[in-house]
Amino acid sequence: MAGGDARWGCCESGNEANLQEKFLLCSTCGRSYHYFCISIKEPPNNISAWKCPTCMSSAPKVGRSDSTPIRNVSMNRGPKRQAIASPSPPSSSSKENDIRCIIKEIIGEELSEMLVRINETIVGTISRELEPLRLEMQGMRDSMSFMNEKFEEIRKKQEISNERIMNLEAENAELKAAMGGMSERFVNLEQQSRSNNLEVQCVPENKNENVYKIITQLARVVKCEISDKDIPHCTRVAKSNSSSTRPRSIIVQLASPKLRDQLLAATIHFNKSNPQEKLNSSHLGYAGPKSPVYVAEHLSPTNRALHAATRIKAKEMNYKYVWVRNGRIFVRKNEGTEHIQIRNNSNLSRMV
The missing domain is CATH 3.30.70 (Alpha-Beta Plaits)
Known part of the structure:
Protein backbone atom coordinates (compact mmCIF):
# COMPACT_ATOMS: atom_id res chain seq x y z
CA MET A 1 0.00 0.00 0.00
CA ALA A 2 1.09 3.49 -0.72
CA GLY A 3 1.51 5.65 2.32
CA GLY A 4 1.79 9.16 0.88
CA ASP A 5 -1.69 10.19 2.22
CA ALA A 6 -2.01 7.60 5.02
CA ARG A 7 -3.22 8.42 8.50
CA TRP A 8 -0.97 6.67 10.94
CA GLY A 9 -2.30 4.92 13.99
CA CYS A 10 0.97 3.66 15.38
CA CYS A 11 3.96 6.06 15.34
CA GLU A 12 2.28 8.80 13.29
CA SER A 13 5.51 9.28 11.44
CA GLY A 14 5.25 10.15 7.79
CA ASN A 15 8.88 10.79 7.02
CA GLU A 16 10.43 9.33 3.89
CA ALA A 17 12.22 6.52 5.72
CA ASN A 18 9.04 5.17 7.37
CA LEU A 19 7.14 5.37 4.12
CA GLN A 20 9.39 2.66 2.73
CA GLU A 21 8.45 0.20 5.50
CA LYS A 22 5.62 -2.32 5.20
CA PHE A 23 2.34 -1.38 6.84
CA LEU A 24 -1.29 -2.52 7.02
CA LEU A 25 -4.49 -0.55 6.57
CA CYS A 26 -7.27 -1.08 9.16
CA SER A 27 -10.58 -2.00 7.44
CA THR A 28 -12.56 -0.35 10.26
CA CYS A 29 -10.83 2.97 11.20
CA GLY A 30 -8.80 3.36 8.02
CA ARG A 31 -5.54 4.05 9.86
CA SER A 32 -2.18 2.62 8.78
CA TYR A 33 0.13 0.53 11.01
CA HIS A 34 3.69 -0.56 10.43
CA TYR A 35 4.53 -4.20 10.70
CA PHE A 36 7.25 -3.31 13.17
CA CYS A 37 4.94 -1.18 15.33
CA ILE A 38 2.36 -3.98 15.74
CA SER A 39 5.08 -6.68 16.06
CA ILE A 40 4.24 -8.85 13.00
CA LYS A 41 6.56 -10.07 10.33
CA GLU A 42 4.21 -11.55 7.75
CA PRO A 43 0.93 -10.12 6.40
CA PRO A 44 -2.34 -11.82 7.52
CA ASN A 45 -4.27 -14.06 5.16
CA ASN A 46 -7.17 -11.65 4.67
CA ILE A 47 -5.47 -8.26 4.34
CA SER A 48 -8.62 -6.48 3.18
CA ALA A 49 -10.53 -7.51 6.40
CA TRP A 50 -7.65 -6.78 8.79
CA LYS A 51 -8.51 -4.79 11.88
CA CYS A 52 -6.13 -2.86 14.07
CA PRO A 53 -5.76 -3.82 17.73
CA THR A 54 -7.79 -0.80 18.85
CA CYS A 55 -10.77 -1.69 16.67
CA MET A 56 -10.55 -5.35 17.65
CA SER A 57 -10.57 -4.49 21.36
CA SER A 58 -13.65 -2.32 20.97
CA ALA A 59 -15.61 -4.98 19.03
CA PRO A 60 -17.95 -7.37 21.16
CA LYS A 61 -16.84 -10.95 21.76
CA VAL A 62 -18.49 -13.71 19.70
CA GLY A 63 -21.06 -15.85 21.61
CA ARG A 64 -21.65 -13.25 24.44
CA SER A 65 -24.92 -11.46 25.01
CA ASP A 66 -23.30 -8.35 26.65
CA SER A 67 -21.42 -5.71 24.84
CA THR A 68 -18.16 -6.05 26.83
CA PRO A 69 -15.28 -5.07 24.59
CA ILE A 70 -12.52 -7.43 23.77
CA ARG A 71 -9.49 -7.26 26.03
CA ASN A 72 -7.16 -4.52 25.13
CA VAL A 73 -4.23 -5.95 23.29
CA SER A 74 -0.97 -4.17 23.87
CA MET A 75 0.80 -2.95 20.80
CA ASN A 76 4.10 -3.91 22.32
CA ARG A 77 4.86 -7.57 22.36
CA GLY A 78 5.51 -9.15 25.76
CA PRO A 79 8.62 -11.02 26.68
CA LYS A 80 9.05 -14.37 25.00
CA ARG A 81 10.99 -17.41 25.96
CA GLN A 82 14.44 -17.51 24.66
CA ALA A 83 14.74 -19.59 21.60
CA ILE A 84 17.20 -22.41 21.39
CA ALA A 85 20.67 -21.30 20.28
CA SER A 86 19.53 -17.63 20.41
CA PRO A 87 21.93 -15.01 21.89
CA SER A 88 21.66 -14.51 25.60
CA PRO A 89 19.81 -11.42 26.79
CA PRO A 90 21.88 -8.53 28.04
CA SER A 91 22.94 -8.75 31.66
CA SER A 92 21.69 -6.41 34.37
CA SER A 93 25.13 -4.74 34.66
CA SER A 94 25.08 -3.72 30.98
CA LYS A 95 21.54 -2.40 31.41
CA GLU A 96 22.72 -0.40 34.41
CA ASN A 97 25.61 0.99 32.37
CA ASP A 98 23.24 1.95 29.58
CA ILE A 99 20.93 3.61 32.10
CA ARG A 100 23.87 5.43 33.62
CA CYS A 101 25.00 6.65 30.21
CA ILE A 102 21.50 7.82 29.44
CA ILE A 103 21.29 9.55 32.84
CA LYS A 104 24.68 11.14 32.27
CA GLU A 105 23.61 12.39 28.87
CA ILE A 106 20.39 13.77 30.33
CA ILE A 107 22.24 15.38 33.24
CA GLY A 108 24.89 16.77 30.87
CA GLU A 109 22.23 18.25 28.61
CA GLU A 110 20.40 19.72 31.61
CA LEU A 111 23.63 21.13 33.03
CA SER A 112 24.55 22.61 29.66
CA GLU A 113 21.16 24.24 29.36
CA MET A 114 21.41 25.39 32.98
CA LEU A 115 24.88 26.87 32.37
CA VAL A 116 23.62 28.65 29.28
CA ARG A 117 20.70 30.10 31.23
CA ILE A 118 23.00 31.06 34.13
CA ASN A 119 25.46 32.71 31.75
CA GLU A 120 22.66 34.59 30.06
CA THR A 121 21.32 35.67 33.46
CA ILE A 122 24.75 36.74 34.69
CA VAL A 123 25.55 38.60 31.48
CA GLY A 124 22.18 40.33 31.52
CA THR A 125 22.51 41.27 35.19
CA ILE A 126 26.05 42.56 34.74
CA SER A 127 25.00 44.48 31.64
CA ARG A 128 22.11 46.10 33.52
CA GLU A 129 24.34 46.96 36.49
CA LEU A 130 27.16 48.28 34.32
CA GLU A 131 24.94 50.34 32.05
CA PRO A 132 24.93 53.38 34.41
CA LEU A 133 28.72 53.08 34.71
CA ARG A 134 29.04 52.91 30.96
CA LEU A 135 26.90 56.00 30.57
CA GLU A 136 28.90 57.76 33.27
CA MET A 137 32.17 56.78 31.62
CA GLN A 138 30.86 58.03 28.31
CA GLY A 139 29.96 61.31 29.98
CA MET A 140 33.43 61.51 31.50
CA ARG A 141 35.01 60.85 28.11
CA ASP A 142 32.89 63.58 26.57
CA SER A 143 33.85 65.94 29.40
CA MET A 144 37.52 65.08 29.00
CA SER A 145 37.31 65.65 25.26
CA PHE A 146 35.65 69.01 25.86
CA MET A 147 38.23 69.97 28.48
CA ASN A 148 41.05 68.84 26.20
CA GLU A 149 39.70 71.02 23.39
CA LYS A 150 39.42 74.00 25.75
CA PHE A 151 42.92 73.31 27.08
CA GLU A 152 44.31 73.26 23.56
CA GLU A 153 42.57 76.56 22.82
CA ILE A 154 43.95 78.09 26.02
CA ARG A 155 47.42 76.68 25.29
CA LYS A 156 47.42 78.19 21.79
CA LYS A 157 46.21 81.52 23.16
CA GLN A 158 48.90 81.32 25.85
CA GLU A 159 51.57 80.68 23.25
CA ILE A 160 50.34 83.64 21.22
CA SER A 161 50.25 85.79 24.37
CA ASN A 162 53.77 84.69 25.35
CA GLU A 163 55.03 85.55 21.90
CA ARG A 164 53.34 88.95 22.08
CA ILE A 165 54.79 89.53 25.55
CA MET A 166 58.27 88.65 24.32
CA ASN A 167 57.85 91.03 21.40
CA LEU A 168 56.54 93.72 23.73
CA GLU A 169 59.43 93.17 26.14
CA ALA A 170 61.93 93.46 23.31
CA GLU A 171 60.16 96.55 22.04
CA ASN A 172 60.02 97.96 25.56
CA ALA A 173 63.75 97.38 26.00
CA GLU A 174 64.40 99.19 22.73
CA LEU A 175 62.11 102.03 23.78
CA LYS A 176 63.82 102.24 27.17
CA ALA A 177 67.20 102.44 25.51
CA ALA A 178 65.90 105.06 23.10
CA MET A 179 64.21 106.95 25.93
CA GLY A 180 67.40 106.76 27.98
CA GLY A 181 69.34 108.26 25.11
CA MET A 182 66.66 110.86 24.49
CA SER A 183 66.48 111.68 28.20
CA GLU A 184 70.23 112.15 28.34
CA ARG A 185 70.12 114.34 25.25
CA PHE A 186 67.26 116.32 26.74
CA VAL A 187 69.18 116.86 29.98
CA ASN A 188 72.23 117.94 28.01
CA LEU A 189 70.15 120.34 25.94
CA GLU A 190 68.45 121.65 29.03
CA GLN A 191 71.82 122.18 30.68
CA GLN A 192 73.25 123.70 27.52
CA SER A 193 70.45 126.26 27.53
CA ARG A 194 71.88 127.39 30.90
CA SER A 195 75.48 127.58 29.66
CA ALA A 296 77.88 128.28 41.06
CA GLU A 297 76.76 127.13 37.65
CA HIS A 298 73.02 127.19 37.01
CA LEU A 299 72.11 123.48 36.90
CA SER A 300 69.00 121.94 35.34
CA PRO A 301 66.50 120.31 37.74
CA THR A 302 67.82 116.83 36.83
CA ASN A 303 71.45 117.77 37.38
CA ARG A 304 70.55 119.68 40.55
CA ALA A 305 68.95 116.52 42.04
CA LEU A 306 71.90 114.42 40.87
CA HIS A 307 74.35 116.92 42.42
CA ALA A 308 72.51 116.74 45.76
CA ALA A 309 72.55 112.92 45.71
CA THR A 310 76.25 112.95 44.82
CA ARG A 311 77.09 115.21 47.76
CA ILE A 312 75.20 112.90 50.15
CA LYS A 313 76.96 109.84 48.75
CA ALA A 314 80.35 111.56 48.90
CA LYS A 315 79.80 112.39 52.56
CA GLU A 316 78.94 108.75 53.29
CA MET A 317 81.98 107.40 51.40
CA ASN A 318 84.38 110.09 52.70
CA TYR A 319 84.98 111.76 49.33
CA LYS A 320 86.76 115.07 49.80
CA TYR A 321 85.95 116.89 46.54
CA VAL A 322 82.66 117.37 44.66
CA TRP A 323 82.48 120.00 41.89
CA VAL A 324 80.62 120.99 38.75
CA ARG A 325 82.23 121.99 35.48
CA ASN A 326 80.12 122.96 32.42
CA GLY A 327 77.08 121.22 33.86
CA ARG A 328 78.96 117.97 34.53
CA ILE A 329 79.41 116.59 38.04
CA PHE A 330 82.78 115.24 39.24
CA VAL A 331 84.03 113.68 42.48
CA ARG A 332 87.49 112.85 43.85
CA LYS A 333 88.19 111.00 47.06
CA ASN A 334 91.62 112.51 47.82
CA GLU A 335 94.10 114.93 46.32
CA GLY A 336 96.06 112.31 44.41
CA THR A 337 93.19 110.04 43.28
CA GLU A 338 91.54 110.07 39.86
CA HIS A 339 88.30 111.96 39.46
CA ILE A 340 84.98 110.21 38.62
CA GLN A 341 82.24 111.74 36.48
CA ILE A 342 78.70 111.14 37.75
CA ARG A 343 76.35 111.01 34.76
CA ASN A 344 73.31 109.47 36.48
CA ASN A 345 72.20 107.83 39.70
CA SER A 346 73.55 104.43 38.62
CA ASN A 347 77.08 105.93 38.55
CA LEU A 348 76.86 106.56 42.29
CA SER A 349 77.71 102.89 42.84
CA ARG A 350 81.19 103.63 41.48
CA MET A 351 81.90 105.69 44.59
CA VAL A 352 83.51 103.10 46.87
Missing part, protein backbone atom coordinates in the same frame (compact mmCIF):
# COMPACT_ATOMS: atom_id res chain seq x y z
CA ASN A 196 75.50 131.42 30.08
CA ASN A 197 73.94 131.37 33.54
CA LEU A 198 75.27 131.57 37.08
CA GLU A 199 73.39 130.97 40.31
CA VAL A 200 74.18 133.26 43.26
CA GLN A 201 72.98 131.72 46.51
CA CYS A 202 72.35 133.01 50.06
CA VAL A 203 72.21 136.73 49.13
CA PRO A 204 69.95 138.49 51.68
CA GLU A 205 66.67 139.76 50.27
CA ASN A 206 65.39 143.35 50.48
CA LYS A 207 62.04 144.63 49.32
CA ASN A 208 63.45 147.40 47.09
CA GLU A 209 66.65 145.67 45.99
CA ASN A 210 68.18 145.91 42.52
CA VAL A 211 69.59 142.50 41.58
CA TYR A 212 71.56 143.97 38.67
CA LYS A 213 73.49 146.25 41.06
CA ILE A 214 74.09 143.27 43.36
CA ILE A 215 75.74 141.29 40.53
CA THR A 216 77.84 144.27 39.35
CA GLN A 217 78.97 144.84 42.95
CA LEU A 218 79.91 141.15 43.23
CA ALA A 219 81.95 141.44 40.01
CA ARG A 220 83.81 144.44 41.38
CA VAL A 221 84.60 142.62 44.62
CA VAL A 222 86.09 139.57 42.83
CA LYS A 223 87.79 141.89 40.29
CA CYS A 224 85.95 140.76 37.14
CA GLU A 225 85.06 143.54 34.71
CA ILE A 226 81.35 143.30 33.81
CA SER A 227 79.15 146.08 32.50
CA ASP A 228 75.38 146.36 32.49
CA LYS A 229 75.23 145.29 28.84
CA ASP A 230 76.97 142.01 29.76
CA ILE A 231 73.95 141.04 31.91
CA PRO A 232 70.93 140.43 29.59
CA HIS A 233 68.78 139.10 32.42
CA CYS A 234 68.94 138.77 36.19
CA THR A 235 66.23 137.70 38.65
CA ARG A 236 65.46 135.79 41.80
CA VAL A 237 63.81 132.35 41.41
CA ALA A 238 61.30 130.52 43.60
CA LYS A 239 62.53 128.17 46.30
CA SER A 240 62.51 124.46 45.56
CA ASN A 241 61.60 123.92 49.21
CA SER A 242 59.07 126.49 50.42
CA SER A 243 59.82 125.69 54.09
CA SER A 244 63.52 126.58 53.71
CA THR A 245 64.76 129.77 55.50
CA ARG A 246 67.43 130.45 52.92
CA PRO A 247 66.90 133.49 50.66
CA ARG A 248 65.85 132.91 47.09
CA SER A 249 68.69 132.37 44.67
CA ILE A 250 69.60 134.93 41.98
CA ILE A 251 69.93 133.61 38.43
CA VAL A 252 72.27 135.72 36.30
CA GLN A 253 72.31 135.38 32.52
CA LEU A 254 75.56 136.69 31.06
CA ALA A 255 76.38 137.57 27.48
CA SER A 256 78.48 134.45 26.79
CA PRO A 257 79.77 131.26 28.40
CA LYS A 258 83.25 132.79 28.37
CA LEU A 259 82.09 135.70 30.50
CA ARG A 260 80.33 133.31 32.82
CA ASP A 261 83.49 131.25 33.26
CA GLN A 262 85.51 134.43 33.93
CA LEU A 263 83.17 135.54 36.74
CA LEU A 264 83.09 132.04 38.23
CA ALA A 265 86.90 131.69 38.09
CA ALA A 266 87.35 135.14 39.66
CA THR A 267 85.03 134.15 42.54
CA ILE A 268 86.95 130.90 43.16
CA HIS A 269 90.28 132.81 43.07
CA PHE A 270 88.90 135.39 45.53
CA ASN A 271 87.84 132.70 48.01
CA LYS A 272 91.21 130.96 47.76
CA SER A 273 93.02 134.26 48.26
CA ASN A 274 90.90 135.18 51.28
CA PRO A 275 90.27 131.93 53.19
CA GLN A 276 89.41 133.85 56.34
CA GLU A 277 87.18 136.35 54.61
CA LYS A 278 85.48 134.50 51.77
CA LEU A 279 82.76 136.13 49.74
CA ASN A 280 79.91 137.12 52.07
CA SER A 281 77.02 139.54 52.43
CA SER A 282 79.20 142.35 53.77
CA HIS A 283 81.11 142.47 50.49
CA LEU A 284 77.84 143.25 48.74
CA GLY A 285 77.01 146.17 51.07
CA TYR A 286 74.68 144.39 53.52
CA ALA A 287 74.88 145.47 57.13
CA GLY A 288 74.44 143.10 60.03
CA PRO A 289 75.71 139.56 60.53
CA LYS A 290 77.88 138.21 57.76
CA SER A 291 76.43 135.32 55.75
CA PRO A 292 78.44 133.42 53.10
CA VAL A 293 77.52 133.96 49.46
CA TYR A 294 78.01 131.16 46.93
CA VAL A 295 78.44 131.44 43.15
